[in-house]
Amino acid sequence: MKTADRKSIGYVMDKALKSPVTQQVRDEIASVLDVNTDRMTARQAIVYAQIAKAIRGDKAAFEAVSSVAAEATAADKSFCVEVKVVE
Numbered sequence: 001m002k003t004a005d006r007k008s009i010g011y012v013m014d015k016a017l018k019s020p021v022t023q024q025v026r027d028e029i030a031s032v033l034d035v036n037t038d039r040m041t042a043r044q045a046i047v048y049a050q051i052a053k054a055i056r057g058d059k060a061a062f063e064a065v066s067s068v069a070a071e072a073t074a075a076d077k078s079f080c081v082e083v084k085v086v087e
Contacts (some may be wrong), residue, residue, distance in 0.1 A: 017043040
């Protein structure tokens with residue numbers, strides 16, 4: 001695939017993920033999670049849908065959510081700074 005094609009695909013995906021989702025999608029997510037869905041984007045809906053599927057018992061969704069949560073926790077820890085005051 002050419003670089004220009006990849007840029008176009010990336011642009012389209014980014015635009016699509018920033019788009020608002022339908023009321024049906026918002027209602028389905030709100031039925032499982034107590035989150036504000038009024039201005040939900042497709043990107044947010046995907047994340048919440050994975051979490052909702054994990055809650056409902058979907059093993060693959062649970063593993064995906066757990067993996068991302070573990071990575072985020074590890075990333076948070078990598079930015080810890082210890083400060084010692086020397087008098």
